[in-house]
Amino acid sequence: MKLLEYQAKQRFAAAGIEIPKGRLARTPDEAASAERDLGRIAIKAQVPIGGRGKAGGIAVVDSPEDARAEAERILNLDIRGYPVNSVWCEQGLEIESEFYLGITLDRDRRRLVIIFSASGGMEIEQVAEESPEKISKLWPDPFEGPHSFQIRQLAFQALGQDSKFRESAAKIANALAGVATRLYDVATTLDALTCEINPLALTPDGKLIAADGKLEIDDNAAWRHRDVAEEIAGQPAGTDAVSGDDPFEEEAKRRGLTYVHLQGDIGCIGNGAGLAMNTLDLVKQQGGEPANFLDVGGGASAEKVRNALEMVLLDSNVKGVFINIFGGITRGDEVARGVVQARDELQIKKPLVVRMTGTREEEGRAILQEAGITPALSATEGARAIVALAKGKQP
Amino acid sequence: MSVLVNSDSRVLVQGITGKEGSFHTEQMRAFGTNVVAGVSPGKSGQDANGVPIFDTVADAVQETGANVAGVFVPPAFAADAIMESAASLVPLTVCITEFVPVHDMLKAVSFVQRHGVRLLGPNCPGIATPGACKVGIIPNHINAPGPVGIVGRSGTLTYEVIQGLGQSGMGQTTSVGIGGDPVMGLTFTEVLQLFAADDATRAVVLIGEIGGSDEENAAAWMRESGFDKPVVAFISGRTAPPGKRMGHAGAIISGNTGTAQSKIDALTAAGAAIADTIEDVVRLTAERLGRS
Numbered sequence: 001m002k003l004l005e006y007q008a009k010q011r012f013a014a015a016g017i018e019i020p021k022g023r024l025a026r027t028p029d030e031a032a033s034a035e036r037d038l039g040r041i042a043i044k045a046q047v048p049i050g051g052r053g054k055a056g057g058i059a060v061v062d063s064p065e066d067a068r069a070e071a072e073r074i075l076n077l078d079i080r081g082y083p084v085n086s087v088w089c090e091q092g093l094e095i096e097s098e099f100y101l102g103i104t105l106d107r108d109r110r111r112l113v114i115i116f117s118a119s120g121g122m123e124i125e126q127v128a129e130e131s132p133e134k135i136s137k138l139w140p141d142p143f144e145g146p147h148s149f150q151i152r153q154l155a156f157q158a159l160g161q162d163s164k165f166r167e168s169a170a171k172i173a174n175a176l177a178g179v180a181t182r183l184y185d186v187a188t189t190l191d192a193l194t195c196e197i198n199p200l201a202l203t204p205d206g207k208l209i210a211a212d213g214k215l216e217i218d219d220n221a222a223w224r225h226r227d228v229a230e231e232i233a234g235q236p237a238g239t240d241a242v243s244g245d246d247p248f249e250e251e252a253k254r255r256g257l258t259y260v261h262l263q264g265d266i267g268c269i270g271n272g273a274g275l276a277m278n279t280l281d282l283v284k285q286q287g288g289e290p291a292n293f294l295d296v297g298g299g300a301s302a303e304k305v306r307n308a309l310e311m312v313l314l315d316s317n318v319k320g321v322f323i324n325i326f327g328g329i330t331r332g333d334e335v336a337r338g339v340v341q342a343r344d345e346l347q348i349k350k351p352l353v354v355r356m357t358g359t360r361e362e363e364g365r366a367i368l369q370e371a372g373i374t375p376a377l378s379a380t381e382g383a384r385a386i387v388a389l390a391k392g393k394q395p
Numbered sequence: 396m397s398v399l400v401n402s403d404s405r406v407l408v409q410g411i412t413g414k415e416g417s418f419h420t421e422q423m424r425a426f427g428t429n430v431v432a433g434v435s436p437g438k439s440g441q442d443a444n445g446v447p448i449f450d451t452v453a454d455a456v457q458e459t460g461a462n463v464a465g466v467f468v469p470p471a472f473a474a475d476a477i478m479e480s481a482a483s484l485v486p487l488t489v490c491i492t493e494f495v496p497v498h499d500m501l502k503a504v505s506f507v508q509r510h511g512v513r514l515l516g517p518n519c520p521g522i523a524t525p526g527a528c529k530v531g532i533i534p535n536h537i538n539a540p541g542p543v544g545i546v547g548r549s550g551t552l553t554y555e556v557i558q559g560l561g562q563s564g565m566g567q568t569t570s571v572g573i574g575g576d577p578v579m580g581l582t583f584t585e586v587l588q589l590f591a592a593d594d595a596t597r598a599v600v601l602i603g604e605i606g607g608s609d610e611e612n613a614a615a616w617m618r619e620s621g622f623d624k625p626v627v628a629f630i631s632g633r634t635a636p637p638g639k640r641m642g643h644a645g646a647i648i649s650g651n652t653g654t655a656q657s658k659i660d661a662l663t664a665a666g667a668a669i670a671d672t673i674e675d676v677v678r679l680t681a682e683r684l685g686r687s
Contacts, residue, residue, distance in 0.1 A: 105497060107577045108607075108609075108612065110505070110579075111501060142498075142501040191496055218498065219644075220496045220497065221499075223471070260639045260640075271551055272550045272551030272552060273642025273646055274551065274552035274642075275552045276642055277549075277641050278552055278632075280632075280634050293641055326552075326558075328537075379555075380672050380673075380674060
């Protein structure tokens with residue numbers, strides 16, 4: 001679950017992190033009224049993706065008329081596939097410096113990592129790449145959390161590299177200890193995979209204010225945060241907190257399938273994530289372009305395969321489907337009958353190729369053959385067959 | 396010879412009365428595994444097809460001398476189950492459960508390290524030493540004893556390799572599924588270290604996938620340590636787009652890390668033979684074993 005900026009900020013504020021005054025607007029009129037109440041404001045597109053500033057999704061205005069006009073423009077934008085449904089209207093800040101503060105998962109260390117840099121703002125990724133020494137990190141013990149002294153150390157390490165903070169470092173370090181501890185609480189309470197403030201604004205009076213907010217919650221822990229999902233999205237828990245997802249992927253979620261929409265024309269179905277990924281690799285190796293990734297899960301019952309087949313074929317670009325199943329103790333003849341039945345019931349006219357292993361796999365292949373579905377002996381052979389068939393050739 | 400589990404392994408099953416736990420306990424026993432205990436709070440004194448059930452892992456270990464734990468409990472309870480067996484100093488815990496929250500695993504992994512024991516998984520198919528012991532859900536009939544050590548992140552893809560090698564007459568010392576989650580117990584490197592010390596293992600097949608840098612870390616260790624057993628590596632997800640989670644929570648390319656190419660390059664530089672297909676895995680392994 002990815003939260004929108006304003007949703008993340010509300011969580012930060014509830015934990016005691018200072019945020020600028022702001023208001024959500026869904027119409028240009030609401031934005032104009034926000035400007036009347038708050039004065040000079042930034043109007044910020046609420047989309048669950050970075051780079052919105054460069055895409056024209058942020059405007060600073062100081063009259064209700066401009067607010068109305070800019071909000072209208074931004075609400076009509078589509079930022080990298082995400083339509084803008086709302087804008088966050090936020091009081092302008094006087095900013096002395098922009099820092100970066102983030103918490104994310106360090107897979108190698110198997111810990112959360114708190115990252116702080118005195119060079120925050122739009123170019124933090126470039127900073128990380130070109131001057132990694134400007135990024136300071138802390139890996140708190142998961143049972144203890146970060147101690148204030150550790151965060152002060154982190155701050156001194158990062159600030160010490162820039163002479164402009166010589167006077168103010170201690171004051172900033174103390175303020176950061178408060179903000180980072182609270183942000184860590186948000187991250188652990190909400191099962192965040194990423195929890196980020198960029199920029200963390202230093203104001204002339206020495207306050208640290210979260211000028212932006214990013215928060216992504218672990219889907220595996222969504223059951224612990226139903227209230228968040230419901231309150232935030234007005235949607236049932238378990239679905240993505242953001243609207244504007246790929247419609248095929250949304251449909252797959254409703255069907256309980258692990259599906260990723262891609263740009264090609266060969267539908268792919270596998271069981272198990274690694275095998276399903278490899279199915280795509282094989283199709284590509286044979287000169288085809290996968291239309292999707294779909295993992296039906298470890299076991300592969302006839303019912304699951306039918307559901308998957310129906311899902312894949314919703315994408316009208318699909319010219320043929322390759323089903324690649326490692327059966328294990330699943331019976332091959334049952335899977336084969338399921339595929340034939342699904343094809344008949346769904347009236348599928350497009351070519352299907354099935355490669356499967358499992359008990360009674362020979363029987364399964366015979367059933368497929370008889371029904372006019374191409375059985376393949378190996379996954380490589382199956383990929384070759386579906387790529388040929390989708391081009392209207394014989395395999 | 397084998398790694399991690401053998402005929403001396405005494406297995407306890409956490410969640411033995413659940414649907415998955417009870418089914419796979421019987422499969423494990425059919426494999427020849429010595430399942431000595433089950434744990435299911437509130438059911439002590441009962442048995443599951445003759446396997447005595449205990450309320451706690453501590454009781455089960457004390458009464459039966461169990462030295463491997465298999466975790467088959469639902470995701471919300473998995474981290475606690477792992478910590479329970481670690482607290483009883485069970486040397487190896489194998490967690491099959493999928494969809495365990497990452498923050499739970501951060502604590503569980505730290506707890507396991509602190510107690511000096513080992514964890515395999517979560518979200519993994521488990522481990523099998525043919526003819527001796529299986530903990531997990533690897534299908535029984537595909538395993539055969541032999542000289543190849545197998546270690547993989549993906550379940551079904553690992554089964555494909557076990558089966559493909561077996562059909563060509565190459566069995567396994569031990570097959571180890573480390574799982575597809577971002578935060579897990581045993582890594583590729585640690586399993587390679589075990590295979591390095593196992594005389595019976597004459598070649599290793601490593602089945603990796605996009606996401607993280609565990610394969611790169613393993614490659615670095617192979618180079619530094621001068622690991623001299625032949626390694627055949629297979630990486631799935633070469634065509635996966637960045638930023639999309641491909642089924643496994645851990646299988647995601649973010650920025651420049653986690654790409655298939657980076658893993659292939661690292662493993663190639665470490666001397667591994669790279670297989671493009673399962674058939675290639677079989678062919679290259681046969682060559683490395685001098686069987687072609």
